[in-house]
Amino acid sequence: MPLLVLQRLVSTIPVLLIVAVIVFLMLRVSGDPAAILAGDTATSEQIEAVRQAFGFDRPIWEQFLTWIGQVLQGDLGESLFTGLPVTTLIAQRIEPTLMLALSTIVFSVLVAVPLGVLAAWRSGTWIDRAVMVFAVLGFSVPVFVLGYGFMYFFSIQLRLLPVQGYTSPFTDLGAFAQGIILPTLTLSCIYIALIARITRASVLETLNEDYIRTARAKGQIERIVLFRHALRNAAVPIVTVIGLGVALLIGGVVVTESVFNIPGLGRLVVDAITRRDYPIIQGLILFFALIYVVLNLIIDLAYTLLDPRIRY
Numbered sequence: 001m002p003l004l005v006l007q008r009l010v011s012t013i014p015v016l017l018i019v020a021v022i023v024f025l026m027l028r029v030s031g032d033p034a035a036i037l038a039g040d041t042a043t044s045e046q047i048e049a050v051r052q053a054f055g056f057d058r059p060i061w062e063q064f065l066t067w068i069g070q071v072l073q074g075d076l077g078e079s080l081f082t083g084l085p086v087t088t089l090i091a092q093r094i095e096p097t098l099m100l101a102l103s104t105i106v107f108s109v110l111v112a113v114p115l116g117v118l119a120a121w122r123s124g125t126w127i128d129r130a131v132m133v134f135a136v137l138g139f140s141v142p143v144f145v146l147g148y149g150f151m152y153f154f155s156i157q158l159r160l161l162p163v164q165g166y167t168s169p170f171t172d173l174g175a176f177a178q179g180i181i182l183p184t185l186t187l188s189c190i191y192i193a194l195i196a197r198i199t200r201a202s203v204l205e206t207l208n209e210d211y212i213r214t215a216r217a218k219g220q221i222e223r224i225v226l227f228r229h230a231l232r233n234a235a236v237p238i239v240t241v242i243g244l245g246v247a248l249l250i251g252g253v254v255v256t257e258s259v260f261n262i263p264g265l266g267r268l269v270v271d272a273i274t275r276r277d278y279p280i281i282q283g284l285i286l287f288f289a290l291i292y293v294v295l296n297l298i299i300d301l302a303y304t305l306l307d308p309r310i311r312y
Contacts (some may be wrong), residue, residue: 012293019289020071023282024064037080037278076283081275086283089268096166097253097264099176103184104249108191109242115192116199116238117226123204131196138193143252147186147259154182164261183260187252191245198241202234209233236303243299250288 027033034051035042042050051057055066070077076086119131155163161182167175206212207230215225257266265284272280 009297012297015293016289020068020286021064023285024067026282026285027278028060033278036276071286076286077279079272079280080277086279089280090265090283090287093263093265093268095168095264096262097257097266099169099180100183100187100253100256100262100264101249103180104187104191105242107184108188108195111188112192112195113199113231113238116196117203117231119196119200120203120207120230121222121226123200128200131200135193135197138189141189143186143190143255144259146189147182147256150182150185151259166260166262166264183256183262186259187249187256190248190252194241194245194248195238199231199234199238202237203230206230206234239299239302243296246292246295250292 027036034047034054034056037054038047038050055063058066074087076090078085079089082089115131115134119128122128151163154161162179165179167179169176203226211233212225212229215229216222253264254266254269256262257264258270261267265287268280269284271277272284
């Protein structure tokens with residue numbers, strides 16, 4: 001296992017390097033980086049001062065080596081507006097995003113997997129059709145529409161939950177629980193739809209295998225057949241789609257945090273784009289890419305636990 005982990009870690013290096021090159025070129029291919037950072041109203045003298053301050057007057061290969069060296073040391077630059085290090089801003093905003101992501105993943109898996117198994121078990125019935133209709137709607141309705149819809153119904157009409165805002169669970173657990181419900185429901189819809197569809201397809205295929213008929217012939221109850229035999233052997237594609245769905249989760253976090261005014265990384269992305277704060281944008285792209293690569297590494301390692309036949 002340690003050798004496997006080392007091999008998978010080494011294989012992620014080219015991916016991260018490609019992402020780093022893209023992030024580095026992002027500012028430079030869109031025009032004069034000094035003029036972009038200086039702003040639309042900057043004079044030629046101000047633009048030249050920015051060019052010298054950020055080293056844009058040096059060869060591009062030298063700029064890249066300097067920049068990648070800083071990144072490897074954990075230095076993602078400083079915000080153009082606040083002057084704070086990007087790593088500090090990420091550390092300040094990571095808790096709300098982490099709490100929202102964890103609650104979404106846990107809730108989605110707990111709801112989607114049983115729904116998918118139930119739809120496969122009752123294939124062709126109204127239950128199966130209802131789950132599939134929900135799955136289609138989950139992909140069709142934009143996240144912000146769901147967010148405002150839930151906000152209007154649960155907060156404005158029923159007055160059950162707060163409209164916006166975030167409270168840390170370490171400050172007030174009750175207020176945190178109330179405030180995280182609507183964002184979690186909003187972000188979970190597309191995730192539940194994705195996992196439920198794949199779970200249904202995988203379990204439905206597994207239910208036609210000979211060992212399922214053997215288990216039923218031995219008199220095992222249907223619940224054990226479904227969850228111990230069918231779901232366990234269909235787990236690999238389900239785990240795969242959970243890992244791939246992280247990309248949807250990252251994109252959904254940006255919209256959801258903006259709708260519910262949550263001061264997380266998604267809101268930081270929106271603010272940075274609005275202000276054209278490129279060091280923050282670059283740092284967040286690298287950070288999200290690193291998280292995505294690490295999560296997919298964990299998913300790859302989980303394959304060997306779910307199916308001993310899989311080897312790398």
